[in-house]
Structures are given as structure tokens and as C-alpha cells.
Amino acid sequence: MSKDVDYSDGKLADAEALVQGVDTGDDLDQHPGHGAPASEVSQSPLWKKLIWEGGFPLDGFLTAASAQVILNLPNSMAKLSLVGGIFTQVGCAAFAVYTLFLLVALYHEYKRDEVRKGTWYNNGGKTRTRVTQYHSIITNVTGLRWLGEFARIVNIVELVGLGVAQIIASASNFYSLGTGLSKRDYTFIFGALALLTTLIPSFRNMRLFSLLALIGTTYTSWYMMAESWKHGLNAAAATQPPLGLDAFFQGFSNIVFTFGGHCMIMELVDSQFRPSKFSKTFATALTYVTLTLTLPNALFTFLAFPAEAAVKGNAFAIFPPSAAKNVGIVLMVAHQLVAFALFLLPVSIMWEKLVGTHYKALRWRLSSRIPVGLFVWFIALMLPFFGVINDLLGAFAVTFETYIIPCVAWSLYYRTQERRDNAILKPPRWLGGWTGAFILNAFITLSMAVAGLGFGGYSSVVGLIDAVSSFGLFAKCYNC
Template sequence: MVSGVIFQVFYGLMGSWTAYLISCLYVEYRSRKEKENVNFKNHVIQWFEVLDGLLGPFWKGVGLAFNCTFLLFGSVIQLIACGSNIYYINDHLDKRTWTYIFGACCAFTVFIPSFHNYRIWSFLGLAMTTYTAWYLTIAAIVNGQIPDVKHSGPTKLVLYFTGATNILYTFGGHAVTVEIMHAMWKPRKFKWVYLVATLYVYTLTLPSAIAVYWAFGDQLLDHANAFALLPRSGARDFAVVLMLIHQFITFGFACTPLYFVWEKVTGFHTSRNILVRAIVRLPVVLPIWFFAIIFPFFGPINSAIGALLVTFTVYIIPAAAHMATYRTTFARENAVEKPPRFLKSWAATYLLNLFVVLWTLVVGFGFGGWASITNFVHQINTFGLFAKCYQCQPKKPPTH
């Protein structure tokens, strides 16, 4: 448990640093383009465009591939979570059927034009996750420890690094940083907003994780969804409903950048006709729906995506791109954003970026990738593809 807490703090701070790097590159790109009198009216700037403008087509291609793939599977994870959570309120339908239903519901996000329209939803999502996290904390403490609870933790390296990579995924959600910054009136404040948000997330994740682990111990190794372990109550059902709404919002957050990319490919990005853009966006939802049905492994898929995609998308590429952008003396002297005060120099910034790249490459992608893929293959061998009800307990026969 101690190492889990340390990993949460460490990856949270490292995620805040790379979010800061992305914000610096966005501000640099926009500043250069505005000097060239480029007009961004009716155009949303995206990460791959920042990489293209600052570093060229190779970086654009790499950034686009990783970013789109991560956001696609990030949307898949939200859809899987919907099917998994609602099952603990209504188990008359299996998780796969619920995923079909929520896939259709989430498809309505095609009608939400941009991140400007998610402002109020963001605040509501914050309230929902706050309630759910503190419900888990209080419910675990009130219900107490289960009989003969064991706290042996992960007994194999595979389980240890799978868990660590799951945490890396949790604090790697800033793949939509550029799109969110573009929707802000004062984009430069994003780096501080993100840091404060990370500190607030600690108040939600740490107490709930510690309390639930204290109460259920090793049972969590076989139950990816904590709702499955808590007794049913009105408070639990309310938490599940709130998380379903939150996951709908998060699905929109993850999928909207994909909508933008597809609109630009098809030539409809600047259209002001919401209905036309919604119809154009619909094909993006179909592969998400399909992958959520074929890989319903709530939990293991998070760590697999974390190791294979999050590592590069929001850690390695931003750190490497920042070093490449400011590699020349001229670029450093004319940088819009100078190194932060606590580092004071470009040399220290480069060293920190190099550490992020090497650590993520070796621990996150290397060990994490090995562990996550091993665990993912185990889930496929155990439950099979298109699993009807992943980790569901056998239903008790009706009593007469």
C-alpha cells in the first residue's frame, strides 16, 4: 500500500509537469502563428498541429498516431465502465448488453460542438467524483473489514507493475490538454489549474484507495470494480448513477478531439451546421463501441492502455518535443515561456525532461508493458473475447 501511495504522488506530479510542457508548446505555437497573422476562428488547435508547426511532419505523424489511438481506447474504457457500473444496480441484463445500450447513449456526444460546451458539465463531474470517492471511503470504514481479511498485496511482479501502470494511466488524462486550453479565455493559466486539480485528486483517490484496501484487502485483486464488494444501498446506487453520468461526460471529453480530427479529414471542421457535423462524426463512435464489446476487461485494459499508449502520448512525446523545440540558443532566448522558477535554468529543465523520458520508457513502457500485456492475455484466456459478463458472480438459484 505504501508503494501505491508513493506511485500516486509521483505520477501525479510527473503528469502535472508534462501538462505544463504541453501548455508551453501550445502557447509557443499559437504565439508564432499569430505573428504570421494566422486566424483560428472556427478552428480548434490540436496537439498534432502544435507538433507539426514547431517540429515538422514526422513529429506530427507520431503525435497524431499515439494521441488518436489513446483517445479512442480512452473512450472504450469509459464505455466499459458504464456497462460494469450499471450492472451493480440492475443485474437483470448482463454487462455486455448494458455496454450496447450505453454505446448508443454515448453516441449523442456527436451533437456537442466543442469543449466550450462542457464547462458546466466539468463542474458537475467534479461534484460527482467527489461524492463517489467519499462514499467509497466512508462505506468501507463503516462496513469494516471482512472476516479473515488479508493484505498480502501483489505477490508477483506482474501484478505489482500492472497496478503501478494503472496509476500511471490515472494521472495521464491530459491528452486533451491543447483542446481544453484552446477553449479557455486565458490558456496560460492552464498549468496552474492542472496542478491544483491534481492536488485535489489526491484528496479523492488516496483516502478511498486506503480505506477500501483496508476493508477488503486481497479481494481487490479479483474485483476490478470496488462497487462489487460493497453492500447494496441507496447511497451506493446514487454513487453508481453519478459515475455513469460522469463517464458519459468523460466519454465526450475523450472523443471530441477524435471528432475534430475526423472533421478535418472530411473537410467539415469549419461547418456551422451542427446536424451535418453530428452525422459526419458518427463513424468515430462505431469502432469504440466494437472494442468495448470485444475487450470488456474493466481494470486490465486500463493498465494496458497506460503502458502502451499513455507512456508515449502524455509523458515521453511532450518531454522529448519540449527538448527538441528549445534545442537552439535562439529558440531558448525567444521562448514565450521560460523555465519555472524552481528550476531556474534550461539545463535543469532538460535534465528533468530526460528523467521523465527514461523513467517512463523503462518502468512505464518496459516493465509496465510486460506486466499489462501478460495480465491482459490472461484475462482473454480466462474469460474469452466478447465476454458476456466479465467478473460477474454466478447468480443464486431462486428460492421456492
């Protein structure tokens, strides 16, 4: 029976309550993660509570829903065929929601262990300033340091790649407004702007930025649907077969990439005032994204422009010039700059810990992040291949961090009856309980290893080799 103790002010209670009061997710929610506790935030000025101090389910929803790929999904739909594209999007979204549940369960086991040992609060035993990260959770719950380090490497590769993709996409989108400058010139410009976003302190401070990003993806997706409907849908496109085996798995890898934000999710969970409720928040966000943004915009655009969707990786290149399109371009560039901040934040925190600034004053923490942003900017200039980067990340990074590692780590942790009996978050009955979860984990691991990493990896490497052979490194203009 949990002892009723109030931890909302971020301070430790007596030792007995500390050990006994962590039996449920609600109990653990009373032990704040990094950042100011809810009681302190509630006393902040109104303007600060409205636009700066997050940590509520709304903030979790906005952040989870805003960092979303939409512009190259019509191309993926064309590569996969209509039925293949729909099935892959819905399947990957459902699996992503499920594996997020697994990670949140492991986060709570990690947190309970830290609380019981008395090591959760690191700031003189009063508050927690250390950010909990994906690889730390994997190391702790599995006891396998090599698996945690592998998770760290995979996440760094993906986070850096995602940052690169945002700069490339910004340059590509703005280039379509007018060709006064080359895409490389725009990459210089937007790389500099993106660098500024690394100065946003934490996920707690993303509310206004995430709202702007979600407005951008929502407007652009609905614009694409409206423009496609206005143009007219081609019924024959619905029966068009995949474009070939390599193209099929390139499209598959890109859709896997679309739902691969788990590399930043643990930091977001740790910033929430009620982490135990985040699984529902994430499921709501991904349902909104899949059913109102990614699936409809890909479907409508492909049915209206099947030939163009098959050859153009950026959907803006498909639609005719218009004021509505220009608004979408500007909003999507804003979205991509925000997404850059979201994806670079976890790797920036890793960098802070490496160089020893993570526990120092905010000015030292933020200034120490600049080399990370500069490195990502350089990679974007060197490999400006819109779409190809997404396919590579989907095959070699997302398959691990979103799908395989959560399934393997969860199965390893709960392999004993004692841990299953004491689990904070148990698998739902409709899934088949523990047996159903273990079977589903094995299926996801095997299918993603074969289709995503194997076939998808091969096809993505072929695409990269073709791009480098055709345009070279530091290309001035890719697909102009």
C-alpha cells in the first residue's frame, strides 16, 4: 500500500516513504523529473505559464504531433502503391504507439529504481537537474552496457540526421519560392537560423514553438488535400503497382522514418508533470497526425498526381504556384526550424554531459551546444540529398531505436515472473497480456530487422550511391 506523501515541491520525504511510495505510476509522478516542479511553475507569472513553462499533457501532445514528416510521403505512396502505402503507414503508426508504451514502462522501472536507491534527486537531495535519456534507461533496465551504448550511438546518428534533414528541407522548400539563390545558398542561411534554435533550454520551453510547427504541418497537409481535390483524382492510380523492389523498400524506409521520433521522446517524458499519462497523450497525437495529416495528404496527392509523385521527393514541387502554396512553404520552413530544435536537444544534452556543462549555469550549458549545431550544419552542406537522408535514417536508425531496441529491452527486463508481478505498467488485456506482448515484440523485431534494416537498408544505400554519383558532395543544387 502506497504511503500518501506529497513530493510535488521536488523535495525528498523520509526514507521509509521514499521506498514504499513508488508502487504505481501515480506514485512516481510525485517525484518530478528535470525542471521546476509543478508547484513552482504554478506560481510563475501568467505570461510565463502560457508561453514558456510547459510540462502538461498539452505540451506533450504539441511536441509529439509537431515533429512530423509530410512532404515526401506522396513519393513514398507512389513507390509502395496505394494499398501498400496505406497499410505501411497505419502499421508503423500502430507499432510506434505500442513501442512508446514499452519505453514509458521501462522509464518508470528506471525511475522507481533510482528513487528507491535515493539517487533520483541530484541537486543536494532537493531537485533533479539531470535529464533522463533513452540510452541510460536501456543500460539500467537490461544491465547490458553495450546495448545502452549501442542505443546511444543509434540515437546520435538519427538525431544528427534528423537535424540535417530539417536544414536540407528548409533550403529545398524556400528554393521553390524563387531561384534567385541556389539551394546551397539557402542551406547556409537556414543553417544559421537553425543554429539559434539550439539555445532553447529544454522541452519545457517548446510550447509556443511546437504550436507554430503543428500549425505549419496542419495547414500544409490540408492545402495539399484541397489542391489535389481541386485538380481531380485519378482512379487508375489506385491500382498502380509498386515502382520496383528497390523503390518499394525505399518508400517503406521513409515511412518507418516518419514515425521514428522515439529518440527524443524520453527527454519529453521526463519533462512532463505526469509521465505515467504520456502513453495516452502520444497515442492521441499520433492518431491525429496519421488520420488527419500524413495519410490523407499522401493519398490525395498520389491519386491526383501519380506521375509527378513518383519522381518528385518534395511535394511542393508537384503543385502549381499560388499564394496558398507560398504560405505553406513559409509555415513549413518555420516547422522545420522548430523540428531542428526538437531533434538537436537530446544530442545537445549528451554533449553537455560529455564536456561537463550539464550541471552549470544556463549560459554555459547553452553556449556549449553551439559546436553540435555547427557540425549538423556542415553535414547538411555536404550531403544535401532531400529524401535520401530520410530513407537511410529509417532503415539504419529508426528500425532500432523506435522498434527493435524497445521490444528487446522490454522483453529482457520482464523475462522473470517477479518483475512481471511488480510491473508498474502492465500490457493491456486486449493485447493478450504478457504472452501477447512477448509474441508481438518478437514479430516487430523480426519484421523490422528483415524489411526495414535488411531490404530497406540495401535500397537506401543504393539511393545514396546514385545521388552522390549524380551530384557529388557539397552539391550546389540537388534536384533543381
